[in-house]
Amino acid sequence: MTLSRRDFLISSAATSFASLAPGVHAAGNGQPDVIVIGAGLSGLETALTLEESGFKVLVLEGRRRIGGRLYTLFDLPGHPEAGGNTVSNAYGRTLAAAQRNGVEIVNLAPRTSGNRAGQALFIGDEHVPLADWAAHPRNPFTGDQRKLPPWGWAAAIFQQHMPFKDLANWHDAAHAQHDISVHDFLSAQGATDAQIRLGYDTNIAYGTTAHDVSLLQQASANHWQAVNRSAATTDFLLGACKGGNQNLPIAMARRLKGDLLQGKRVAAIEADATGAVVRCADGSRHSAKAVVCSMPFSTLRNVTIDPLPSALQHKAIQTLGYLPITQFHLLAKKPFWETDGLSPSMWTDGPLGMVLAQRFGRSDSEVTSLTVWCRGLNGLSIDRFDVEESKRMILDEFARLRPASKGLLTVGAVHSWTADPFAAGSWAIFQPGQVRELRAAMAMPHQRLFFCGEHTALGSRGFEGAFESAERVSLEVLTALG
Ligand SMILES: Cc1cc2nc3c(=O)[nH]c(=O)nc-3n(C[C@H](O)[C@H](O)[C@H](O)COP(=O)(O)OP(=O)(O)OC[C@H]3O[C@@H](n4cnc5c(N)ncnc54)[C@H](O)[C@@H]3O)c2cc1C
Known part of the structure; x- marks a missing residue:
């Protein structure tokens, strides 16, 4: 499902100033009150909240799709996720947002339990049955810890x-x-x-x-x-949006009254005590009384901010860590795992990293695709090769570890979150010393520039962190603009 520019024009046209309640903050000259940078969960939730309070909001998104780090591969069987996967019992804001936006949450726990219980362990070139791991010569652990899987x-x-x-x-x-x-x-x-x-x-x-x-x-x-x-009171929830997680930000974007402009890569932000100006790489210039930036710091560090934020905030923007992840989504012509008798899901200490079977078919057990997760140094190392070369390497490695898969796998999609210019990593990581030195300064409003995004959340993480941050920044903007 894609959201066209026309959808936005239709929804914008449906809103006239005459229909807004008294005390609204809509600017009469067509200029927005607030610009939100980024159409991921945190940016969209902020935009919707501010619109509910009567502000006129413009959303600027660098990509030509909505959802940011929620990215469903709608063209692959089962609609596997390249980005955010699941939510759980404490994701109250996310579950409420899904309900508000008419998106159904389905529990994947019955489908994924096989992956967690039965993933095949490969150490070196060898499949190691879990029952043999404690006594295995390549097990580096000692005492009772030898019984634990890596x-x-x-x-x-x-x-x-x-x-x-x-x-x-x-x-x-x-x-x-x-x-x-x-x-x-x-x-x-x-x-x-x-x-x-x-x-x-x-x-x-x-x-x-x-x-x-x-x-x-x-x-x-x-x-x-x-x-x-x-x-979790009864069932442990591994929830996902029916048909794909990106359906949530798409549904949220449809509810916006103001414009959401895609393909607007932000290159510079100028802010003072009365407003802010955003300059995009396409030469366009947008001004408002306030700007909310939901960009991850990994991409914000390439944006000029004038005046510079405080030394600590600047350092946080420049240095906050991000986890490298590259994913390969594989399609199997035949279920080779029925031939070699091992689980299709794997945990390896080699280039394949983790392989997770996606089970989005007619039954809970039907495998619709396999996702190879190359994380950390493994992700950085596979990113050094060009995409075609890296696909060949992954398929060759698969065939080496699982000869039964030879000739039966194709690569349906590859996504490097590290190489993605609008993410430059998958999620934020505090490096040693950064919580103590930088955390408190990270999301401080800078003149009329405000910050949200998962990296700024305190009590929750992931999807829920994005919603938590939207709640905080909306209050900050409401307080500043009155
Ligand atoms: C592979 C993967 C798996 C994950 N799994 C889970 C999970 O199972 N559970 C969970 O809770 N979380 C998970 N997450 C994390 C979750 O997806 C994110 O925390 C959440 O989606 C972040 O939302 P956000 O609004 O903070 O940022 P984003 O979604 O990144 O939104 C920021 C937006 O800013 C835009 N942008 C960036 N730079 C610019 C620019 N220069 N100009 C204009 N726009 C720009 C981006 O395109 C993006 O749309 C996962 C993430 C990844 C990558």
Whole structure:
């Protein structure tokens, strides 16, 4: 489903100033009150909230699609996600937004349980049945930890040894002494480099290696997982939008009254105490009483901001870390996993990284595609090759590990979030020392320039973090503009 420019013109034309309630903030001269940069979840939610308060809002989006890091591959079987995957029980704002926008949430838990329980472990070139892992010569762990699969090792250490209990306040100054690298923390628990490499760096969820991830970043993630687990009263929800997660931002965009202009790559922002001007790479210039920027810092760092924000905010924009991810979406001509008898989902310590079977068919078990997740250094390394070469490498590696797949797989889509100029990474990562030094300054309003986006959320992450940040920034703008 795509949203055409015509959709917006129709929805804009349907709104006249005469229909707005008294006390509205619509500018009479066609100029918006507020410009929102970015049509991902946080930007769209901010725009809708401000419109509900009577402001005239213009949304500028650099891409020629809506949704930002929600990106559904609508042209592949089952509509797999290249971006945000699932929401869970504590995603209250997201679930409410889906309802408000008429988007149904379906629970994928029955479809994905097979992936989590049954992923095949490949170490080196070899398939290692989980039952054999504890005694396997390539198992680097010691004692009881040898029984843990590599993907469960670090989680067990965080569970037992996180040095503070108050994880919800991971960003509080009281925990500043824990703003150290995950590597230093794991080493202090007695872990060796080989253990950390396999148990944390391989298929990493934050950063590129344990050296560039703050323990406080990990605490925030652990907190969010725990909140979601404890919010599950009956079923654990692994929710997704019916037909694809991008349907949510598309539905939100349809509800906008004002214009959403696509293909508007923002190149410069000037702000003062009374308003702000946005300049786009196509030469256009847009002004308003306030600008809300939802761009990730990984792309904002290429935008000129005049005057420069405070030294700490500037440093945060320039240096905040982002997790590299490159995905390959594979289609199978035949279910080769029925031939070799292994799960189609895999966890490897090689170039394939993690392979997750997508089950969006008629039954819960039907596999519609396979997603290869190359994360961290693995993602950076595959990005060095041109796309055709990288596709060949992935298929060759698959055939090497799973000879039964030879000739049966094709690549339906590739997406490097790192190389994507409008993302430059998948999600924000606080590096050691950054929570203590930079976090508080990150989202501070700068003149009439305001900031939202998942990277600025405190209590939640991902989709929900985007909505949390929209709530905060909307209040800031309402307060500033009155
Ligand atoms: C592979 C992947 C898997 C994920 N899985 C999950 C998950 O399972 N659960 C979960 O909760 N979260 C997940 N996330 C994270 C979640 O998708 C994001 O946190 C959320 O979508 C971010 O929303 P946002 O509005 O903050 O940013 P974005 O969606 O990135 O919105 C920012 C917008 O700004 C635009 N922009 C950037 N630069 C410019 C520019 N120069 N000019 C104009 N516009 C610009 C972008 O195009 C984009 O539309 C995942 C993300 C990825 C990449």
